[in-house]
Amino acid sequence: AQSVTQLDSHVSVSEGTPVLLRCNYSSSYSPSLFWYVQHPNKGLQLLLKYTSAATLVKGINGFEAEFKKSETSFHLTKPSAHMSDAAEYFCVRMDSSYKLIFGSGTRLLVRP
Amino acid sequence: KAGVTQTPRYLIKTRGQQVTLSCSPISGHRSVSWYQQTPGQGLQFLFEYFSETQRNKGNFPGRFSGRQFSNSRSEMNVSTLELGDSALYLCASSLDSGGYYEQYFGPGTRLTVT
Numbered sequence: 001a002q003s004v005t006q007l008d009s010h011v012s013v014s015e016g017t018p019v020l021l022r023c024n025y026s027s028s029y030s031p032s033l034f035w036y037v038q039h040p041n042k043g044l045q046l047l048l049k050y051t052s053a054a055t056l057v058k059g060i061n062g063f064e065a066e067f068k069k070s071e072t073s074f075h076l077t078k079p080s081a082h083m084s085d086a087a088e089y090f091c092v093r094m095d096s097s098y099k100l101i102f103g104s105g106t107r108l109l110v111r112p
Numbered sequence: 113k114a115g116v117t118q119t120p121r122y123l124i125k126t127r128g129q130q131v132t133l134s135c136s137p138i139s140g141h142r143s144v145s146w147y148q149q150t151p152g153q154g155l156q157f158l159f160e161y162f163s164e165t166q167r168n169k170g171n172f173p174g175r176f177s178g179r180q181f182s183n184s185r186s187e188m189n190v191s192t193l194e195l196g197d198s199a200l201y202l203c204a205s206s207l208d209s210g211g212y213y214e215q216y217f218g219p220g221t222r223l224t225v226t
Contacts, residue, residue, distance in 0.1 A: 036217075043116070043202060043217035051212075090155065098210055099168055100145075102155035 004033075004091045006103035014111045019078040021106045023091030026072065032094040033074045035065055038105075039087045047089075050074060061085070086110045114138065116205050116218035124224045130191040133221045137184050137205030143167075144186040145215060146178060149200040158201075161186050162209040190223075198225045 007022040025031060035047040048059025055067045065076045074091060091103040117136045125131050137144050145168075146158040157170040161180035178188040184205070190197055200222050204215035 041219070043219045044204075045217070046214055049214070097168055099157045099160075099170065100147075100215070101157075102147075104154050 004093050004101060004103040006089075006091050006106050008106050009104065010107045010109065012109040012111060013081045015083055016080050019076070019081045019085065019108065021076040021089050021091075021108065023074045023076065023103060024072050025074060025091075025093050027093065030067075030069060033065075033067065034092040034094070034100070035059065035063070035074075035076045036090045036092055036102075037087050038090065044090065047076070081108075081110050083110050083112065116203060116216055118201075118203055118218040118221050120221060121219065122222050122224075124226060125193050127193055127195060127225055129193050130189060131193060131223060132187050132189045133201055133203075133223070135186045135188075135203035135205075135218060137186070137203075138216055141205035141207055141216070142184050143206045143209045143213070144180055144184065145204045145206075146186070146188050147202045147204065148172075149202060149220070150196075150198070155202075158188065160209065167209050193225045195225050197223065199223060 003026050005024045030052050033050040036044040037047050038044050047063050048057045050057050050067045058064045063078045067074050088105045088107050090105050093101050119134045143162045145160040147155050149155045159178050160168040164180045175191045180186045200220045202220045204217045206213040206215045
Protein backbone atom coordinates (compact mmCIF):
# COMPACT_ATOMS: atom_id res chain seq x y z
CA ALA A 1 0.00 0.00 0.00
CA GLN A 2 1.15 3.51 -0.68
CA SER A 3 2.03 5.17 2.61
CA VAL A 4 4.26 7.53 4.50
CA THR A 5 6.22 6.68 7.61
CA GLN A 6 7.35 9.32 10.06
CA LEU A 7 10.27 7.79 11.87
CA ASP A 8 10.01 9.76 15.13
CA SER A 9 6.87 10.36 17.15
CA HIS A 10 8.63 13.05 19.24
CA VAL A 11 11.64 15.24 18.55
CA SER A 12 13.09 17.60 21.14
CA VAL A 13 15.57 20.35 20.27
CA SER A 14 16.95 23.45 21.95
CA GLU A 15 16.01 26.85 20.61
CA GLY A 16 18.52 27.96 17.99
CA THR A 17 19.62 24.42 17.04
CA PRO A 18 18.76 22.61 13.79
CA VAL A 19 15.57 20.67 13.31
CA LEU A 20 15.32 17.37 11.42
CA LEU A 21 11.99 15.56 11.07
CA ARG A 22 12.24 12.33 9.12
CA CYS A 23 9.77 10.91 6.61
CA ASN A 24 9.97 7.93 4.29
CA TYR A 25 7.42 7.14 1.63
CA SER A 26 6.49 4.05 -0.31
CA SER A 27 5.46 4.42 -3.91
CA SER A 28 6.04 2.88 -7.29
CA TYR A 29 6.36 6.33 -8.82
CA SER A 30 7.46 9.80 -7.74
CA PRO A 31 4.58 10.99 -5.60
CA SER A 32 3.36 14.43 -4.62
CA LEU A 33 4.56 14.98 -1.06
CA PHE A 34 3.75 17.64 1.51
CA TRP A 35 4.60 18.73 5.01
CA TYR A 36 1.83 20.20 7.14
CA VAL A 37 2.05 21.72 10.62
CA GLN A 38 -0.66 21.70 13.28
CA HIS A 39 -0.48 24.03 16.24
CA PRO A 40 -2.66 23.23 19.27
CA ASN A 41 -6.35 23.89 18.70
CA LYS A 42 -5.69 25.03 15.16
CA GLY A 43 -6.13 23.53 11.74
CA LEU A 44 -3.37 22.24 9.52
CA GLN A 45 -1.16 24.64 7.61
CA LEU A 46 0.83 23.71 4.53
CA LEU A 47 4.58 24.21 5.04
CA LEU A 48 5.79 23.04 1.64
CA LYS A 49 5.08 20.65 -1.21
CA TYR A 50 7.06 18.58 -3.68
CA THR A 51 5.57 17.97 -7.10
CA SER A 52 8.60 16.71 -9.08
CA ALA A 53 10.02 20.08 -10.04
CA ALA A 54 13.05 20.76 -7.80
CA THR A 55 14.23 18.12 -5.32
CA LEU A 56 15.01 20.76 -2.68
CA VAL A 57 11.80 22.47 -1.68
CA LYS A 58 11.70 25.66 0.34
CA GLY A 59 8.68 26.37 2.48
CA ILE A 60 7.40 28.93 4.88
CA ASN A 61 9.03 29.96 8.18
CA GLY A 62 12.49 28.82 7.08
CA PHE A 63 11.63 25.16 6.61
CA GLU A 64 12.83 23.12 3.67
CA ALA A 65 12.71 19.50 2.58
CA GLU A 66 14.74 17.40 0.18
CA PHE A 67 13.21 14.70 -1.98
CA LYS A 68 15.60 11.74 -2.30
CA LYS A 69 14.25 9.10 -4.61
CA SER A 70 17.09 6.66 -3.96
CA GLU A 71 16.31 6.72 -0.24
CA THR A 72 12.52 7.22 -0.64
CA SER A 73 12.81 10.03 1.88
CA PHE A 74 11.43 13.52 2.27
CA HIS A 75 12.94 14.86 5.48
CA LEU A 76 11.99 18.29 6.83
CA THR A 77 14.74 20.58 8.12
CA LYS A 78 15.21 24.03 9.57
CA PRO A 79 18.60 25.54 10.45
CA SER A 80 17.54 27.17 13.70
CA ALA A 81 14.50 26.29 15.81
CA HIS A 82 12.25 28.95 17.34
CA MET A 83 9.95 28.44 20.28
CA SER A 84 7.04 29.12 17.93
CA ASP A 85 7.98 26.02 15.91
CA ALA A 86 6.70 23.75 18.67
CA ALA A 87 3.80 21.88 17.06
CA GLU A 88 2.91 18.60 15.40
CA TYR A 89 4.21 18.01 11.90
CA PHE A 90 2.70 15.69 9.32
CA CYS A 91 4.33 14.24 6.26
CA VAL A 92 1.66 13.68 3.64
CA ARG A 93 1.50 12.06 0.22
CA MET A 94 -1.16 12.30 -2.43
CA ASP A 95 -2.38 9.02 -3.82
CA SER A 96 -3.38 8.30 -7.40
CA SER A 97 -6.95 9.47 -6.76
CA TYR A 98 -5.73 12.75 -5.22
CA LYS A 99 -6.55 11.74 -1.64
CA LEU A 100 -4.13 12.94 1.04
CA ILE A 101 -2.50 10.12 3.02
CA PHE A 102 -1.11 11.37 6.32
CA GLY A 103 1.81 10.07 8.31
CA SER A 104 1.35 9.48 12.03
CA GLY A 105 2.86 12.83 12.96
CA THR A 106 5.95 14.06 14.79
CA ARG A 107 5.56 16.29 17.80
CA LEU A 108 8.35 18.87 17.92
CA LEU A 109 9.31 20.22 21.34
CA VAL A 110 11.56 23.27 21.51
CA ARG A 111 13.44 23.82 24.75
CA PRO A 112 14.40 27.35 25.77
CA LYS B 113 -10.09 36.79 2.73
CA ALA B 114 -11.78 34.76 5.44
CA GLY B 115 -10.47 31.27 6.05
CA VAL B 116 -12.32 27.99 6.29
CA THR B 117 -14.87 28.06 9.08
CA GLN B 118 -16.34 25.08 10.85
CA THR B 119 -19.32 25.01 13.17
CA PRO B 120 -19.76 24.11 15.87
CA ARG B 121 -16.23 24.02 17.28
CA TYR B 122 -17.13 21.63 20.09
CA LEU B 123 -19.92 19.12 20.40
CA ILE B 124 -20.93 16.49 22.94
CA LYS B 125 -23.34 13.78 21.87
CA THR B 126 -24.62 10.53 23.30
CA ARG B 127 -24.04 7.13 21.73
CA GLY B 128 -26.79 6.32 19.24
CA GLN B 129 -27.55 9.93 18.38
CA GLN B 130 -26.74 11.57 15.09
CA VAL B 131 -24.76 14.72 14.42
CA THR B 132 -24.31 17.23 11.61
CA LEU B 133 -21.16 19.29 11.19
CA SER B 134 -20.85 22.29 8.91
CA CYS B 135 -18.00 23.68 6.85
CA SER B 136 -17.86 26.97 4.97
CA PRO B 137 -15.01 27.05 2.46
CA ILE B 138 -12.92 30.01 1.44
CA SER B 139 -14.84 32.21 -0.97
CA GLY B 140 -14.38 30.94 -4.51
CA HIS B 141 -13.26 27.47 -3.48
CA ARG B 142 -15.37 24.71 -4.97
CA SER B 143 -13.85 21.60 -3.43
CA VAL B 144 -14.39 20.57 0.19
CA SER B 145 -12.74 17.56 1.82
CA TRP B 146 -13.38 16.08 5.25
CA TYR B 147 -10.91 14.31 7.53
CA GLN B 148 -11.15 12.55 10.87
CA GLN B 149 -8.31 12.89 13.38
CA THR B 150 -8.03 10.52 16.35
CA PRO B 151 -5.08 9.65 18.61
CA GLY B 152 -5.25 6.03 17.56
CA GLN B 153 -5.83 6.23 13.81
CA GLY B 154 -4.33 9.63 13.08
CA LEU B 155 -5.66 11.70 10.21
CA GLN B 156 -7.89 9.84 7.79
CA PHE B 157 -9.67 11.04 4.67
CA LEU B 158 -13.46 10.80 4.78
CA PHE B 159 -14.70 12.24 1.49
CA GLU B 160 -14.41 15.07 -0.99
CA TYR B 161 -17.17 17.09 -2.59
CA PHE B 162 -16.89 19.19 -5.71
CA SER B 163 -19.75 21.01 -7.40
CA GLU B 164 -22.27 19.27 -5.12
CA THR B 165 -21.00 15.81 -6.12
CA GLN B 166 -18.97 13.38 -4.07
CA ARG B 167 -15.70 12.95 -5.97
CA ASN B 168 -13.79 10.73 -3.61
CA LYS B 169 -14.47 8.57 -0.60
CA GLY B 170 -12.34 7.05 2.13
CA ASN B 171 -12.82 3.77 3.99
CA PHE B 172 -15.53 4.72 6.45
CA PRO B 173 -18.87 3.01 7.09
CA GLY B 174 -22.08 4.28 5.57
CA ARG B 175 -22.98 6.00 8.85
CA PHE B 176 -20.71 8.78 7.64
CA SER B 177 -22.23 10.86 4.89
CA GLY B 178 -21.93 14.31 3.49
CA ARG B 179 -23.30 16.78 1.05
CA GLN B 180 -22.38 20.03 -0.60
CA PHE B 181 -24.65 22.92 -1.40
CA SER B 182 -24.66 25.19 -4.44
CA ASN B 183 -22.69 27.84 -2.51
CA SER B 184 -19.99 25.17 -1.84
CA ARG B 185 -20.77 24.95 1.86
CA SER B 186 -20.64 21.37 3.03
CA GLU B 187 -22.10 19.33 5.83
CA MET B 188 -21.17 15.93 7.12
CA ASN B 189 -23.49 13.71 9.06
CA VAL B 190 -22.75 10.81 11.33
CA SER B 191 -25.69 8.63 12.29
CA THR B 192 -25.94 6.18 15.17
CA LEU B 193 -22.91 7.58 16.92
CA GLU B 194 -20.42 5.21 18.51
CA LEU B 195 -17.84 5.98 21.19
CA GLY B 196 -15.12 5.51 18.59
CA ASP B 197 -16.49 8.40 16.56
CA SER B 198 -15.06 10.82 19.14
CA ALA B 199 -12.53 12.78 17.12
CA LEU B 200 -11.50 16.09 15.66
CA TYR B 201 -13.22 16.50 12.30
CA LEU B 202 -11.35 18.74 9.91
CA CYS B 203 -12.59 20.22 6.72
CA ALA B 204 -10.39 21.59 3.96
CA SER B 205 -11.24 23.62 0.90
CA SER B 206 -9.41 24.13 -2.37
CA LEU B 207 -10.04 26.09 -5.53
CA ASP B 208 -10.68 23.01 -7.57
CA SER B 209 -10.49 19.26 -7.39
CA GLY B 210 -7.41 17.25 -8.30
CA GLY B 211 -3.92 17.38 -6.96
CA TYR B 212 -2.69 20.74 -8.11
CA TYR B 213 -4.51 22.96 -5.68
CA GLU B 214 -3.51 23.57 -2.08
CA GLN B 215 -5.97 22.49 0.57
CA TYR B 216 -6.72 25.04 3.30
CA PHE B 217 -7.86 23.55 6.57
CA GLY B 218 -10.36 24.84 9.08
CA PRO B 219 -9.82 24.67 12.85
CA GLY B 220 -11.96 21.56 13.19
CA THR B 221 -14.97 20.42 15.17
CA ARG B 222 -14.17 18.37 18.24
CA LEU B 223 -16.85 15.74 18.72
CA THR B 224 -17.11 13.85 21.98
CA VAL B 225 -19.44 10.85 22.13
CA THR B 226 -20.41 9.67 25.63
